[in-house]
Amino acid sequence: MKVFHIDSSVRGDWSVSKDLTRHFVQQLKEKFPDATIDHLDLAEHIPSHPTPLFIQANYAPADTRSKEMWEALAESNSLVQRMHDANVIVFGVPMHNFSIPSILKAFIDNIVRINETFAMTVDGIEGLLKDKKVYVISTRGVDFNNPHMEAMDQIKPYLRTVFGFIGMTAVEFIDVSPVQFADQEARNEAISKAKQSINVHISNLNTVG
Numbered sequence: 001m002k003v004f005h006i007d008s009s010v011r012g013d014w015s016v017s018k019d020l021t022r023h024f025v026q027q028l029k030e031k032f033p034d035a036t037i038d039h040l041d042l043a044e045h046i047p048s049h050p051t052p053l054f055i056q057a058n059y060a061p062a063d064t065r066s067k068e069m070w071e072a073l074a075e076s077n078s079l080v081q082r083m084h085d086a087n088v089i090v091f092g093v094p095m096h097n098f099s100i101p102s103i104l105k106a107f108i109d110n111i112v113r114i115n116e117t118f119a120m121t122v123d124g125i126e127g128l129l130k131d132k133k134v135y136v137i138s139t140r141g142v143d144f145n146n147p148h149m150e151a152m153d154q155i156k157p158y159l160r161t162v163f164g165f166i167g168m169t170a171v172e173f174i175d176v177s178p179v180q181f182a183d184q185e186a187r188n189e190a191i192s193k194a195k196q197s198i199n200v201h202i203s204n205l206n207t208v209g
C-alpha cells in the first residue's frame with residue numbers, strides 16, 4: 001500500500017489538521033506496517049502557480065514540446081506521478097475563508113492535467129486517477145455543526161467536484177470544528193471525535209494496492 005500524505009496548514013506546530021493527518025498515518029501504519037508513506041507539506045513546498053508557458057506546454061502535444069516547456073511542466077509532472085503512485089491519499093485541509101488554503105488550490109492546479117489525470121473521450125470526460133481511496137481531514141476555526149454554517153462550507157462541494165473530475169470518487173470527509181474560536185472543552189471534544197472517526201475509517205480500510 002502506498003500512501004500520499006498531503007498537509008496544507010500554514011500554522012506550523014500549532015496545526016490541528018497536521019496533528020490529525022499524523023494520527024491517521026500512525027493508525028494506518030499500525031494496521032499496515034508495510035505501507036509506504038510519501039509526505040508533502042505544502043507550506044514547506046508551495047507549488048508554483050500556472051504561467052502562460054505552463055499552460056501552452058500543458059496543451060501542446062508531448063512530441064512538440066520545447067525544452068523550456070518540459071521545464072515548465074517538471075514540477076507538475078512530479079506531483080502528478082506522486083498522485084498516480086498512491087493507493088491511499090490523505091489531505092489535511094484547514095478552512096481558509098470558507099474554502100481551501102490557496103497553497104492547496106495551487107497544488108490542485110498542478111495535478112488537474114489533460115491526458116495525465118483526465119482525458120476527453122467520445123463519451124465525455126474520463127478521470128484517470130482511478131482506484132484511489134481519498135480522505136479529507138478538514139478543520140474549521142468556528143463551529144460548523146449546524147445547517148446555517150454548513151451551507152457556507154465551500155470545501156466539501158469543491159473537493160468532491162474536482163476530485164471526481166480526475167477520477168477520485170471514493171472520498172471520505174472527516175470534518176472537524178470548532179478548533180479555534182471556542183472554549184477549550186469544545187475544541188478538545190472536536191479533536192477527540194475526529195480521532196475516533198479516523199480510527200473507524202482505518203478499521204474499515206481494506207488492503208488496496
Ligand SMILES: Cc1cc2nc3c(=O)[nH]c(=O)nc-3n(C[C@H](O)[C@H](O)[C@H](O)COP(=O)(O)O)c2cc1C
Nearest residue numbers: 009011015016017094095096097098139140141142
Ligand atoms: C487565512 C485564514 C482564514 C480562515 N478562515 C476561516 C473560515 O472561513 N472559517 C473558519 O471556521 N475558520 C477559518 N480560519 C481558522 C482555521 O480554519 C483554523 O484555525 C484551522 O482550521 C485550523 O487548522 P490548522 O491548525 O491545521 O491550520 C481561518 C484561518 C486562516 C489562517
